[in-house]
Structure formats: structure tokens, C-alpha cells
Amino acid sequence: MNELNTADASETSEGYQVRLGIFEGPLDLLLFLIRKKKIDIHDIPIAVITREYLDYLNHKERINLDREAEFLFIAALLIYIKSQLLLPREKDLAEGEDPRRPLVERLMEYQKVKAACEILREKEEEQLQNWKRAFLPPLSLEEELDLMEVSLFDLAEAFFLLMKKKESENYRLVRGKDVSLDLKMKEILETLREKKVIDFLQYLGQQETMEEALVSFFCLLELIKSRLVLAVQERLFQTIKVWLRKSRPESDADE
């Protein structure tokens, strides 16, 4: 349940080889050692605890350099405090001038955080058993930050909204000019190669006839399906942009 118990367990099973991962950080380790040695937090024998602490750092097997820096920082702090304690002084230190005090205060604060965590952990466990209506199973894939690939429905909705708008603008069906899907698709790819990105709605809006707009829409769907282009929305309710996919095989483009 709590970190200290886990640390205890691994200590008995593998001698003194407690690994870094068990502790959230140097303060956590320090608190563990203080408790293990049954030391009064307000009167820490710095030499003893420093030896324990360094011993621990030396015994651990694998290290992550980033995290080690944090552990070493506290080691340095301990040695600094010890040196302060050893320095001869003209006058005795007044109450509250103990060089250990800032560290003790930090530890006390951290101890409180750990305790609060323990209580919150229980609350979390309780709440995980209460299912709310808004619950959605967590997505297994990490989403790319701020970029959302849009679904067919988003595209279709955007398209129909546009068509409705166009309808009111007297957008008429003109017969006689046939638009081929193949040609249109080539045209779109051509445009994309030139401009890198096109605005989905703007592009459809530019089409001369309803038919051409429809064909363009189907072309885009086809291109998205064959994974030649990518339709992306930067944020919800923003315009949909179409990009060429970078990793597309060359041969596909000419088909």
C-alpha cells in the first residue's frame, strides 16, 4: 500500500539492495532511513544519517542520471549541514538557529504530503468503484497533442453544412460538364504538392458546380482512405485541413 512498506519488504528479501525506483525522491529516501533508524526528526544525527544515505546510494545497482543528480543534491546538503555543525563558533547557536532546521522543515512538510497522499489514495480506490455516466474507456493510444485526425462524420458534416450554405446562395446544378474522379484526384494531389495544405471547406467551396464539389468530396474521402492524405483538425470546431502524408510510397501517387 505505501512506499515504506514496499521498501521494507525488498530490504529484507535482498539485503540492503533497495532500488531507486521505490522512492519518489531523495526526501522520501531520507524519511525512510530516519524511520528505519528510529531517529527523532527534530534531532537528526547528521553523521549517522549521511552515512546511511551514502551507503544506500553506493549500493544501488542501476541508476538514472537525471534522478541521481537529485539524490546527490541532498547528499551534498547533508554534508554541508554537517560541516556547519562542526565549525567552531564564538557564541552558541540560539534556539532556532540550528543549521539542520531548513532540512527538517522540508522533511516535515514532505512527510505531511506523503500522509495526505495515503488518505487520498484510499479515496481514489473508493471512487474507482463508483462508475459515473460520463465514463469512457481510456483510449489506448496517446493522442498527438492538439492535433485530431477527423472522422468521416466530421468531414461529412462539414460538407453538408457547406452545401446547405451554398444552396441558399443559389448554387445551381449545371449539367453537361463531366468531372472524372481520376482527374479530380490528380488535381487535388497536384494542389497539395504545390500548397502543402488545403482548407477542406474552402477547397470544396471553390468548386464551380455542385457536381464538381461532390466529386471533390468523394476524391478527398478516397485519398484519406488510401492514406495518401491526412485530414486534421487543430482543435475542436476549427477548420479541417488536409495534408499530404509524408511517408506515402512514391508509386501510389502516380496511379
Added chain:
Amino acid sequence: MNEPLKKTIEALIFVSQEPLTLDKIKSVLEGFPAEEIEKSVEEVVADYAAAERGIRIIQTAGGYLFTTKPENDPWIRRLLQIERKSKLSSAGLETLSIIAYHQPITQAEISALRGVDSTYTLKTLLEKKLIKIVGRKKAPGNPLVYRTSEKFLVYFGLNSLEDLPSEEEISKLLEEKNSES
């Protein structure tokens, strides 16, 4: 009692996917006396608390929300084919509780309290929407300032930040621990 009013309130809470506040209920049910609404809400909540129900209404983040009762959890997970719900990492929980007690707070202040760099953990908590950025501190570098979100309260079943473990609860736990060792 006002039965139709009770039914309406029940429906309002049911459709809300986020905690529905009393104020919101009152503003929707304009024209009904506030007292009567309050009483009806209480009654609806009490009705669901009755033993024979599988769902209940909890008070969280300052509002009312339907949830299932805990004893149904194993069956729900079987239905949804979820082995277990993922819990917060220790680093996440630690960071979150520091923010909860010290908000508004910056990344540097959190890292100092933990003795560990917290940039990555903050990012994860932001993604989970358990914390939010509320602005920048007027200090060198104008660092971002973080607070816990409403979702944080719902996540831990708290009604407000005042429901966080109190100073007394924490010292009691610490005393227990110290006497243990």
C-alpha cells in the same frame, strides 16, 4: 411533498454528466420556490440511498451526480471487460496533493517541495485534466501557475477543497506511523 418536482429533478441529475449544482437546478426550475426545490433534491438523494438501489446520487464538486454503488463494481467491470481501472502513479498523486494544498503554485515550487523535477508529471496531470493552468506568476520568467480542476474533486469524491484530508487527520496518521516503527 411535491412529487412532480422530485421526478423532474431526478431527470435533470440523470442527464447531467457532470455534477449538477443546486443553483443550476434552481435556475432551470424557475418559478418553483427555492425551499421546495432544496427539499425535493434531498428527498431524491435519500430515495436512491435506499438499500435496494444499484445506483445513487453523490454530492461532489459542489453538485449532484449519479454513480453506481461500489458493490456493483466487479460486475460492471465484467460487462465493460475492464480488468481494473488504472490508478494514479505515486509521483502523480504526490504532485497532485502538493498542488491541492498549495495552490496556486508553480512548477519550480512543486519540484522544490518534492525534491524531484516535476515537469513530466505535471504534463501527465494536465492531460488527465486533473489540474489546470490558471495564469502566470509575476516573478522572473513569468512561470505558469497551476490549480486543481473540478475533475480532481470528482476523481477523489470531494465536494470542495475543504474536504481534503485535514491537518488533524494527517497528524493523526503520522503519529500512528511513528508509534508503529
